[in-house]
């Protein structure tokens with residue numbers, strides 16, 4: 001029976017860079033999740049009889065949230081919901097299923113790489129029929145609708161069985177529980193040369209994949225172990241846990257440091273990789289060589305044609321503004337377009353849909369292609385394996401070869417977390433006010449060529465996004481970028497992106513910190529970070 005439940009609006013349901021992300025305790029507040037879902041359903045048209053995909057990264061509250069979402073979908077007139085068994089779907093797999101099932105859209109339950117558990121984070125976002133995150137027009141409408149809600153619709157019905165494959169009925173709506181892995185693994189097999197990778201394995205190549213006790217475990221076991229034949233022990237932390245074993249499922253050098261330390265040993269496997277909570281990020285480390293995400297994107301751009309799914313070359317590439325310009329140089333050499341977009345995967349969607357780009361990536365460990373409309377961690381790992389299988393070089397060899405051709409973009413991101421929102425806003429306001437005075441100013445041996453607040457006009461639909469972060473561009477290709485995070489759940493996070501370009505003829509083997517020292521000092525001088533944040537050093541450096 002359909003129930004109309006009276007409710008009052010919450011003021012804070014504005015979706016950020018990747019959906020609505022809050023503490024679990026907030027989502028457990030009476031009507032909180034229900035209000036958001038109703039706001040989503042109210043702004044999307046053509047629900048009657050349509051299909052909706054629902055899946056999550058398995059974190060604490062995932063199962064309860066799915067029960068709530070499924071009942072509300074039935075009460076709001078959907079004809080069918082498709083749910084990954086045990087409530088699991090990696091974000092890229094959800095994107096794929098939305099596309100192949102011709103669904104109206106999907107609800108993805110995840111707080112990505114944020115920690116999970118009763119006192120940690122939860123999140124929800126709506127993806128549209130193209131499989132990608134809803135564009136700003138829709139997320140703004142959802143927020144607007146959430147402010148005016150006075151009821152939501154749900155069902156008085158027993159819970160569905162999330163662990164039984166096949167169809168069930170929920171008040172006339174079909175609920176299909178599907179294997180979360182199979183279709184995705186088939187897609188990967190259609191894009192990459194699995195035989196070449198098996199031969200690599202036969203020649204003694206060893207890999208290790210850290211699933212960080214998050215959603216990619218089952219995907220990794222199926223693909224790396226069952227289909228490619230690597231030993232089962234190649235997948236570590238392969239079982240999804242509600243609290244990710246108490247860790248941050250964030251594949252970077254801080255949270256995946258055990259993998260990093262292992263890979264720096266002389267007897268390390270040839271290749272190490274990891275993915276995050278919901279499976280869209282990737283970390284790539286060769287023996288003795290960490291590959292920065294920005295370099296990884298550039299290397300994929302230069303080599304992806306070695307994979308069968310990309311044999312005809314790339315139509316174009318796109319990177320988020322803070323991502324290093326390494327990929328720009330590859331695009332230039334290939335004679336293809338390179339787009340610079342604001343942070344967040346949703347900006348790539350229209351370029352991918354319009355067929356303008358094949359490959360996209362972000363400095364925050366995200367890369368992906370036009371096979372889905374999300375970044376894709378396991379895809380990036382397979383792309384690297386495919387390249388390694390086709391080139392007679394180690395990871396380190398491929399990276400050095402790349403720098404020797406294109407030069408090296410030394411790169412780091414400094415995060416100042418939990419800063420008082422007013423203080424972070426004040427820092428950005430001051431920086432913005434100083435933009436006109438910056439050109440010509442020197443930072444060590446570097447001279448500012450240009451400074452602006454990044455604004456973007458989507459070349460496909462003309463949508464504009466301004467105030468996307470302060471860029472300070474130096475002569476010779478080095479850069480400083482300042483922006484505030486759109487995904488944090490406590491206070492504000494200031495991100496400072498530091499990039500120093502060294503041409504192929506320059507010094508390619510410096511320590512990153514040394515190569516960036518001058519710019520790091522410059523960032524402090526230009527933005528008074530210590531004074532503004534009250535912090536003497538960044539909380540996280542990646």
Ligand code: G1P
Nearest residue numbers: 017018344345362364485486487
């Ligand atoms: C961060 C990353 C961004 C990524 C987003 C979602 O957003 O910087 O590249 O798209 O997470 O994974 P931010 O917190 O910086 O807004």
Ligand code: ZN
Nearest residue numbers: 112113278280
């Ligand atoms: Zn993620």
